[in-house]
Amino acid sequence: MALLNLFPNYVWNLSVAVAIECGGKIGEIIDICHALKAVGGADEDAGTSEFMRAWIQKADVLSELAEDDFTKNRTQSAGEKLKRASLYCLIAERMQHGWDEERQALYTRMLKIFEQAVTCLSEPVDRVTIDYDDGRPITGWFHRAATDGPCVIFCNGLDSVKEMLYLMDVPKALAMRGISTLCVDQPGTGEALRLQGIPATHRTERWVSRWVDWLQDQPGIDPARIGMLGISLGGYYVSRAVAFEPRLALGAAWGANHNWIEVQHKRLRREGENPVPHYWDHVSWVFGADSVEDFFDKAKGMTLEGVLDRIKAPFLVTHGARDRQIDVGYAHLTFDQLINSRKRKLKIFSDREGGVEHVSVDNMSFARDYISDWIHENI
Numbered sequence: 001m002a003l004l005n006l007f008p009n010y011v012w013n014l015s016v017a018v019a020i021e022c023g024g025k026i027g028e029i030i031d032i033c034h035a036l037k038a039v040g041g042a043d044e045d046a047g048t049s050e051f052m053r054a055w056i057q058k059a060d061v062l063s064e065l066a067e068d069d070f071t072k073n074r075t076q077s078a079g080e081k082l083k084r085a086s087l088y089c090l091i092a093e094r095m096q097h098g099w100d101e102e103r104q105a106l107y108t109r110m111l112k113i114f115e116q117a118v119t120c121l122s123e124p125v126d127r128v129t130i131d132y133d134d135g136r137p138i139t140g141w142f143h144r145a146a147t148d149g150p151c152v153i154f155c156n157g158l159d160s161v162k163e164m165l166y167l168m169d170v171p172k173a174l175a176m177r178g179i180s181t182l183c184v185d186q187p188g189t190g191e192a193l194r195l196q197g198i199p200a201t202h203r204t205e206r207w208v209s210r211w212v213d214w215l216q217d218q219p220g221i222d223p224a225r226i227g228m229l230g231i232s233l234g235g236y237y238v239s240r241a242v243a244f245e246p247r248l249a250l251g252a253a254w255g256a257n258h259n260w261i262e263v264q265h266k267r268l269r270r271e272g273e274n275p276v277p278h279y280w281d282h283v284s285w286v287f288g289a290d291s292v293e294d295f296f297d298k299a300k301g302m303t304l305e306g307v308l309d310r311i312k313a314p315f316l317v318t319h320g321a322r323d324r325q326i327d328v329g330y331a332h333l334t335f336d337q338l339i340n341s342r343k344r345k346l347k348i349f350s351d352r353e354g355g356v357e358h359v360s361v362d363n364m365s366f367a368r369d370y371i372s373d374w375i376h377e378n379i
Contacts, residue, residue, distance in 0.1 A: 011044035022167035055092035079120030086114035098285030143171035150225035157232025199288030202301030205244035256331035
Protein backbone atom coordinates (compact mmCIF):
# COMPACT_ATOMS: atom_id res chain seq x y z
CA MET A 1 0.00 0.00 0.00
CA ALA A 2 1.10 3.60 -0.49
CA LEU A 3 -0.20 7.15 -0.43
CA LEU A 4 -2.69 8.15 -3.10
CA ASN A 5 -0.70 9.76 -5.91
CA LEU A 6 -3.07 12.65 -6.62
CA PHE A 7 -0.43 15.38 -6.78
CA PRO A 8 3.17 15.51 -8.04
CA ASN A 9 4.61 16.06 -4.56
CA TYR A 10 4.72 14.01 -1.36
CA VAL A 11 3.58 16.74 1.04
CA TRP A 12 0.21 17.37 -0.61
CA ASN A 13 -0.47 13.64 -0.95
CA LEU A 14 0.42 13.21 2.72
CA SER A 15 -2.26 15.76 3.66
CA VAL A 16 -4.85 13.86 1.66
CA ALA A 17 -3.89 10.63 3.45
CA VAL A 18 -4.16 12.34 6.84
CA ALA A 19 -7.64 13.61 5.94
CA ILE A 20 -8.79 10.12 4.93
CA GLU A 21 -7.34 8.44 8.03
CA CYS A 22 -8.88 11.04 10.36
CA GLY A 23 -12.43 10.48 9.14
CA GLY A 24 -12.80 12.53 5.98
CA LYS A 25 -15.20 11.28 3.34
CA ILE A 26 -13.62 10.19 0.08
CA GLY A 27 -16.24 11.91 -2.08
CA GLU A 28 -15.69 15.23 -0.32
CA ILE A 29 -11.91 14.83 -0.53
CA ILE A 30 -12.08 14.04 -4.25
CA ASP A 31 -14.09 17.24 -4.78
CA ILE A 32 -11.41 19.22 -2.95
CA CYS A 33 -8.54 17.61 -4.85
CA HIS A 34 -10.27 18.10 -8.19
CA ALA A 35 -10.45 21.84 -7.47
CA LEU A 36 -6.70 21.82 -6.77
CA LYS A 37 -5.48 19.90 -9.81
CA ALA A 38 -4.48 23.05 -11.69
CA VAL A 39 -2.27 24.40 -8.86
CA GLY A 40 -0.84 21.22 -7.29
CA GLY A 41 2.63 20.96 -8.77
CA ALA A 42 5.95 19.37 -7.95
CA ASP A 43 6.88 22.34 -5.73
CA GLU A 44 5.36 21.53 -2.33
CA ASP A 45 5.60 25.18 -1.20
CA ALA A 46 3.66 26.67 -4.12
CA GLY A 47 -0.11 27.01 -4.12
CA THR A 48 -0.67 26.55 -0.40
CA SER A 49 -3.04 29.55 -0.24
CA GLU A 50 -5.18 27.92 -2.93
CA PHE A 51 -4.88 24.63 -1.02
CA MET A 52 -6.26 26.33 2.08
CA ARG A 53 -9.18 27.93 0.26
CA ALA A 54 -10.26 24.63 -1.35
CA TRP A 55 -10.41 22.79 1.98
CA ILE A 56 -12.11 25.74 3.71
CA GLN A 57 -14.74 25.86 1.00
CA LYS A 58 -15.76 22.28 1.78
CA ALA A 59 -15.73 23.07 5.51
CA ASP A 60 -18.02 26.04 4.82
CA VAL A 61 -20.50 23.83 2.99
CA LEU A 62 -20.53 21.30 5.82
CA SER A 63 -21.03 24.05 8.40
CA GLU A 64 -23.98 25.40 6.41
CA LEU A 65 -25.50 21.92 6.15
CA ALA A 66 -25.03 21.48 9.89
CA GLU A 67 -27.01 24.69 10.45
CA ASP A 68 -29.82 23.20 8.38
CA ASP A 69 -29.75 20.15 10.67
CA PHE A 70 -29.97 22.35 13.75
CA THR A 71 -33.18 23.96 12.45
CA LYS A 72 -34.68 20.45 12.39
CA ASN A 73 -33.26 19.46 15.81
CA ARG A 74 -30.99 16.90 14.13
CA THR A 75 -28.11 17.43 16.53
CA GLN A 76 -26.28 14.16 15.84
CA SER A 77 -26.30 14.73 12.10
CA ALA A 78 -25.03 18.28 12.62
CA GLY A 79 -22.26 16.97 14.85
CA GLU A 80 -21.01 14.55 12.21
CA LYS A 81 -20.82 17.30 9.61
CA LEU A 82 -19.09 19.68 12.01
CA LYS A 83 -16.54 17.04 12.90
CA ARG A 84 -15.53 16.78 9.25
CA ALA A 85 -15.61 20.56 8.87
CA SER A 86 -13.13 20.87 11.74
CA LEU A 87 -10.92 18.24 10.10
CA TYR A 88 -10.86 20.05 6.76
CA CYS A 89 -10.00 23.33 8.52
CA LEU A 90 -7.21 21.48 10.31
CA ILE A 91 -5.83 20.06 7.03
CA ALA A 92 -5.89 23.54 5.47
CA GLU A 93 -4.24 25.21 8.47
CA ARG A 94 -1.27 22.84 8.88
CA MET A 95 -0.03 23.61 5.34
CA GLN A 96 0.41 27.37 5.81
CA HIS A 97 3.30 29.55 6.97
CA GLY A 98 3.54 29.52 10.77
CA TRP A 99 3.27 33.28 11.18
CA ASP A 100 0.44 33.70 8.67
CA GLU A 101 -2.43 35.77 10.16
CA GLU A 102 -5.03 33.89 8.11
CA ARG A 103 -3.67 30.65 9.56
CA GLN A 104 -4.22 31.92 13.11
CA ALA A 105 -7.84 32.83 12.40
CA LEU A 106 -8.48 29.47 10.76
CA TYR A 107 -6.97 27.61 13.71
CA THR A 108 -9.24 29.44 16.14
CA ARG A 109 -12.22 28.61 13.96
CA MET A 110 -11.21 24.92 13.87
CA LEU A 111 -11.10 24.79 17.67
CA LYS A 112 -14.62 26.21 17.94
CA ILE A 113 -16.08 23.87 15.31
CA PHE A 114 -14.42 20.82 16.86
CA GLU A 115 -15.70 21.62 20.34
CA GLN A 116 -19.20 22.16 18.97
CA ALA A 117 -18.99 18.83 17.13
CA VAL A 118 -18.03 16.70 20.13
CA THR A 119 -20.70 18.45 22.21
CA CYS A 120 -23.37 17.67 19.61
CA LEU A 121 -22.24 14.05 19.48
CA SER A 122 -22.19 13.73 23.30
CA GLU A 123 -18.76 12.14 23.12
CA PRO A 124 -17.17 11.34 26.52
CA VAL A 125 -14.43 13.94 26.15
CA ASP A 126 -13.63 17.10 28.07
CA ARG A 127 -11.30 19.97 27.32
CA VAL A 128 -8.78 20.33 30.15
CA THR A 129 -6.17 22.98 30.91
CA ILE A 130 -3.20 23.03 33.29
CA ASP A 131 -0.46 25.54 34.00
CA TYR A 132 2.91 25.01 32.37
CA ASP A 133 6.01 25.87 34.39
CA ASP A 134 6.03 29.50 33.23
CA GLY A 135 2.39 30.01 34.21
CA ARG A 136 1.02 29.80 30.68
CA PRO A 137 -1.63 27.12 30.04
CA ILE A 138 -1.30 23.92 28.06
CA THR A 139 -4.40 22.04 26.99
CA GLY A 140 -5.71 18.58 26.19
CA TRP A 141 -8.80 16.53 25.38
CA PHE A 142 -9.50 13.96 28.09
CA HIS A 143 -11.45 10.98 26.73
CA ARG A 144 -12.68 8.87 29.63
CA ALA A 145 -13.29 5.14 29.25
CA ALA A 146 -16.53 3.68 30.59
CA THR A 147 -14.70 1.91 33.41
CA ASP A 148 -12.09 3.04 35.93
CA GLY A 149 -8.50 2.10 35.22
CA PRO A 150 -5.44 3.20 33.26
CA CYS A 151 -4.88 6.25 31.07
CA VAL A 152 -2.53 7.02 28.19
CA ILE A 153 -1.10 10.47 27.43
CA PHE A 154 -1.09 10.83 23.62
CA CYS A 155 1.19 13.56 22.23
CA ASN A 156 1.69 15.23 18.86
CA GLY A 157 4.47 15.08 16.34
CA LEU A 158 5.98 18.12 14.64
CA ASP A 159 2.90 19.36 12.80
CA SER A 160 -0.17 17.67 14.32
CA VAL A 161 -2.58 19.05 16.92
CA LYS A 162 -4.57 17.34 19.68
CA GLU A 163 -7.76 17.43 17.60
CA MET A 164 -6.01 15.41 14.89
CA LEU A 165 -4.93 12.87 17.52
CA TYR A 166 -8.53 12.57 18.65
CA LEU A 167 -9.84 12.19 15.09
CA MET A 168 -7.47 9.25 14.51
CA ASP A 169 -9.87 7.28 16.76
CA VAL A 170 -7.09 6.13 19.07
CA PRO A 171 -9.12 7.27 22.12
CA LYS A 172 -12.06 5.16 20.97
CA ALA A 173 -9.83 2.14 20.33
CA LEU A 174 -8.28 2.43 23.78
CA ALA A 175 -11.65 3.04 25.45
CA MET A 176 -12.91 -0.23 23.96
CA ARG A 177 -10.10 -1.85 25.95
CA GLY A 178 -10.94 0.02 29.18
CA ILE A 179 -8.25 2.70 28.82
CA SER A 180 -8.79 6.47 29.00
CA THR A 181 -6.79 8.84 26.77
CA LEU A 182 -5.46 12.35 27.23
CA CYS A 183 -4.64 13.95 23.85
CA VAL A 184 -2.33 16.91 24.50
CA ASP A 185 -0.91 19.94 22.71
CA GLN A 186 2.62 19.92 24.06
CA PRO A 187 5.01 22.90 23.71
CA GLY A 188 5.67 23.57 20.04
CA THR A 189 2.27 22.30 18.89
CA GLY A 190 -1.40 23.27 18.81
CA GLU A 191 -2.62 25.78 21.33
CA ALA A 192 0.68 25.85 23.21
CA LEU A 193 2.44 27.26 20.13
CA ARG A 194 -0.34 29.11 18.34
CA LEU A 195 -2.14 30.77 21.25
CA GLN A 196 0.47 30.84 24.03
CA GLY A 197 3.72 31.13 22.07
CA ILE A 198 5.33 28.20 23.92
CA PRO A 199 8.07 26.68 21.73
CA ALA A 200 9.18 23.07 21.57
CA THR A 201 11.75 21.73 24.03
CA HIS A 202 13.79 18.54 23.92
CA ARG A 203 13.16 18.16 27.66
CA THR A 204 9.84 16.31 27.34
CA GLU A 205 9.67 15.60 31.06
CA ARG A 206 9.09 19.30 31.78
CA TRP A 207 5.53 19.14 30.46
CA VAL A 208 4.78 15.43 30.80
CA SER A 209 5.32 15.53 34.55
CA ARG A 210 2.67 18.25 34.82
CA TRP A 211 0.16 16.02 33.06
CA VAL A 212 1.07 13.02 35.23
CA ASP A 213 0.48 15.19 38.32
CA TRP A 214 -2.96 16.11 36.98
CA LEU A 215 -3.94 12.58 36.01
CA GLN A 216 -2.93 11.13 39.37
CA ASP A 217 -5.53 13.41 40.98
CA GLN A 218 -8.36 12.37 38.65
CA PRO A 219 -11.07 10.08 40.05
CA GLY A 220 -11.26 6.75 38.26
CA ILE A 221 -7.68 6.87 36.96
CA ASP A 222 -5.24 4.38 38.45
CA PRO A 223 -2.19 6.53 39.31
CA ALA A 224 0.13 3.54 38.91
CA ARG A 225 -1.10 2.78 35.38
CA ILE A 226 -0.42 5.94 33.39
CA GLY A 227 1.33 5.34 30.07
CA MET A 228 2.31 7.45 27.10
CA LEU A 229 2.02 7.24 23.31
CA GLY A 230 3.69 9.60 20.84
CA ILE A 231 3.23 9.80 17.08
CA SER A 232 5.89 10.86 14.55
CA LEU A 233 8.19 13.34 16.36
CA GLY A 234 6.20 12.20 19.39
CA GLY A 235 8.29 9.04 19.06
CA TYR A 236 11.17 11.13 20.40
CA TYR A 237 9.04 12.86 23.04
CA VAL A 238 7.59 9.66 24.50
CA SER A 239 10.98 7.97 24.65
CA ARG A 240 12.54 10.89 26.46
CA ALA A 241 9.52 11.12 28.79
CA VAL A 242 9.61 7.48 29.88
CA ALA A 243 13.37 7.77 30.42
CA PHE A 244 13.05 10.76 32.76
CA GLU A 245 9.55 10.42 34.30
CA PRO A 246 9.57 7.20 36.39
CA ARG A 247 5.83 7.37 37.11
CA LEU A 248 5.04 6.41 33.49
CA ALA A 249 4.09 2.74 33.43
CA LEU A 250 4.92 2.19 29.74
CA GLY A 251 5.68 3.95 26.48
CA ALA A 252 4.86 3.44 22.80
CA ALA A 253 6.49 5.22 19.87
CA TRP A 254 4.25 5.36 16.80
CA GLY A 255 7.14 6.02 14.47
CA ALA A 256 10.69 6.06 15.81
CA ASN A 257 12.53 9.38 15.98
CA HIS A 258 15.80 8.24 17.45
CA ASN A 259 18.01 11.10 16.27
CA TRP A 260 15.77 13.86 14.95
CA ILE A 261 18.48 16.51 14.84
CA GLU A 262 20.52 14.23 12.59
CA VAL A 263 17.50 13.89 10.31
CA GLN A 264 17.37 17.69 10.03
CA HIS A 265 20.92 17.79 8.72
CA LYS A 266 19.87 15.16 6.16
CA ARG A 267 16.90 17.31 5.16
CA LEU A 268 19.23 20.20 4.47
CA ARG A 269 20.74 17.88 1.86
CA ARG A 270 17.20 16.96 0.67
CA GLU A 271 17.55 13.39 1.90
CA GLY A 272 14.05 12.19 2.76
CA GLU A 273 10.68 13.89 2.48
CA ASN A 274 9.39 16.87 4.45
CA PRO A 275 6.02 16.61 6.24
CA VAL A 276 4.83 20.19 5.54
CA PRO A 277 5.56 23.02 3.09
CA HIS A 278 7.78 25.98 4.00
CA TYR A 279 9.71 23.47 6.09
CA TRP A 280 12.53 25.58 7.52
CA ASP A 281 10.13 28.39 8.40
CA HIS A 282 7.93 25.80 10.09
CA VAL A 283 10.59 24.23 12.30
CA SER A 284 11.95 27.67 13.21
CA TRP A 285 8.42 28.69 14.29
CA VAL A 286 8.00 25.49 16.32
CA PHE A 287 11.28 26.00 18.19
CA GLY A 288 10.99 29.78 18.58
CA ALA A 289 14.04 30.36 16.39
CA ASP A 290 14.76 33.49 14.35
CA SER A 291 16.88 31.71 11.72
CA VAL A 292 17.73 28.23 10.49
CA GLU A 293 21.05 28.46 12.35
CA ASP A 294 19.20 29.37 15.55
CA PHE A 295 16.82 26.46 14.98
CA PHE A 296 19.70 24.00 14.79
CA ASP A 297 21.09 25.41 18.02
CA LYS A 298 17.74 25.19 19.84
CA ALA A 299 17.00 21.67 18.53
CA LYS A 300 20.43 20.14 19.10
CA GLY A 301 19.16 18.15 22.10
CA MET A 302 16.60 16.24 19.98
CA THR A 303 18.39 12.89 20.10
CA LEU A 304 17.91 9.73 22.15
CA GLU A 305 21.58 8.79 22.13
CA GLY A 306 22.66 8.11 25.72
CA VAL A 307 19.07 8.27 27.01
CA LEU A 308 17.30 4.98 26.40
CA ASP A 309 19.21 2.82 28.89
CA ARG A 310 17.31 4.72 31.61
CA ILE A 311 14.01 3.11 30.52
CA LYS A 312 12.90 0.15 32.64
CA ALA A 313 9.20 0.15 31.78
CA PRO A 314 7.70 -1.83 28.86
CA PHE A 315 8.27 -0.02 25.58
CA LEU A 316 6.91 -0.49 22.05
CA VAL A 317 8.58 0.86 18.90
CA THR A 318 6.60 0.79 15.62
CA HIS A 319 7.60 1.98 12.17
CA GLY A 320 6.55 1.72 8.53
CA ALA A 321 8.89 -0.40 6.43
CA ARG A 322 9.00 2.23 3.67
CA ASP A 323 8.83 5.44 5.71
CA ARG A 324 10.01 8.25 3.43
CA GLN A 325 10.46 10.81 6.22
CA ILE A 326 12.32 8.87 8.94
CA ASP A 327 14.42 5.91 7.84
CA VAL A 328 13.36 2.57 9.34
CA GLY A 329 16.91 2.12 10.59
CA TYR A 330 16.16 4.59 13.37
CA ALA A 331 13.51 2.19 14.74
CA HIS A 332 16.15 -0.52 15.05
CA LEU A 333 18.51 1.92 16.80
CA THR A 334 15.87 2.81 19.38
CA PHE A 335 14.95 -0.82 19.99
CA ASP A 336 18.57 -1.93 20.29
CA GLN A 337 19.27 0.71 22.94
CA LEU A 338 16.27 -0.22 25.15
CA ILE A 339 18.57 -2.60 26.98
CA ASN A 340 16.96 -2.21 30.41
CA SER A 341 13.30 -2.21 29.41
CA ARG A 342 11.69 -5.20 31.09
CA LYS A 343 9.59 -5.80 27.97
CA ARG A 344 10.60 -4.20 24.68
CA LYS A 345 8.92 -4.82 21.35
CA LEU A 346 9.71 -3.73 17.78
CA LYS A 347 6.98 -3.86 15.14
CA ILE A 348 7.72 -2.95 11.51
CA PHE A 349 4.58 -2.68 9.37
CA SER A 350 5.00 -4.46 6.04
CA ASP A 351 3.34 -4.54 2.63
CA ARG A 352 1.30 -7.58 3.66
CA GLU A 353 -0.68 -5.69 6.30
CA GLY A 354 -0.23 -2.11 5.10
CA GLY A 355 0.90 0.93 6.98
CA VAL A 356 4.36 1.06 5.40
CA GLU A 357 4.51 4.85 5.11
CA HIS A 358 5.38 7.35 7.85
CA VAL A 359 3.33 6.50 10.99
CA SER A 360 1.34 4.14 8.74
CA VAL A 361 -0.57 7.06 7.28
CA ASP A 362 -1.33 4.98 4.18
CA ASN A 363 -3.48 2.74 6.43
CA MET A 364 -3.54 3.53 10.13
CA SER A 365 -5.99 0.80 11.13
CA PHE A 366 -3.38 -1.91 11.64
CA ALA A 367 -1.08 0.35 13.65
CA ARG A 368 -3.97 1.67 15.75
CA ASP A 369 -5.16 -1.83 16.61
CA TYR A 370 -1.68 -3.22 17.22
CA ILE A 371 -0.65 -0.34 19.49
CA SER A 372 -3.96 -0.40 21.38
CA ASP A 373 -3.70 -4.16 21.95
CA TRP A 374 -0.09 -3.93 23.12
CA ILE A 375 -0.91 -1.13 25.55
CA HIS A 376 -3.89 -3.09 26.88
CA GLU A 377 -1.72 -6.16 27.43
CA ASN A 378 1.09 -4.31 29.18
CA ILE A 379 -0.34 -1.43 31.20
